Amino acid sequence: MLNKNGFVLNLKTSKTDVFRLGVKVPFEKQRVETSPISCPVKLMLDYLHLRQTGGDGTSDPLFINSKGMTLNRAYFIQIIKEIIESLGLLSDGYNGHSFGIGATTTAAKVNVPDDLIKTMGRWSSDCYQRYIRTDPKTVTIAQQKLCHF
Known part of the structure; x- marks a missing residue:
């Protein structure tokens, strides 16, 4: 779930996830005075906005290549x-x-x-x-x- 304070990226598989249970990677909003340009929440919100503008829906893969295929x-x-x-x-x-x-x-x-x-x-x-x-x-x-x- 993504909100203005943070989000959790759910990885279905990871090489460190030996039992293939999935991995949750939390991201929190960074304080403006630290580095607003690299705040993961701002970057993800901008990315999702860009994807929605291109016609992608919420059920589409999160990361895609230039041909629209899963990265x-x-x-x-x-x-x-x-x-x-x-x-x-x-x-x-x-x-x-x-x-x-x-x-x-x-x-x-x-x-x-x-x-x-x-x-x-x-x-x-x-x-x-x-x-x-x-x-x-x-x-x-x-x-x-x-x-x-």
Whole structure:
């Protein structure tokens, strides 16, 4: 259910949902002073408005490709690679795991507690730690601090 304060995205299946019971991912409205442009509630409301303007109904798939077909992983990755290449970058190093790596690395960088990173990523083990990429500059600063100790 979507309202101005939040919504829950119901995933029918997920690779972390081993019993295929479905996964509920809650999203809450962000405070305006934090980042109004990235508020998931505002973005979803805008997206749904755009879809309704195009004639889509409430029983249509939520995420679709340019041909109106349900969005799938392969198509999503293909489009991401095309966008990366259009920016003049090599897309070989990007895949579905790139989003998990980016989200996990960002969460760790802003000091989100490990147990919360694990919960948000729907990990059942500590394997999420392998997704965290440490910036070489951070390592250099740590080494310098150790030398001054």
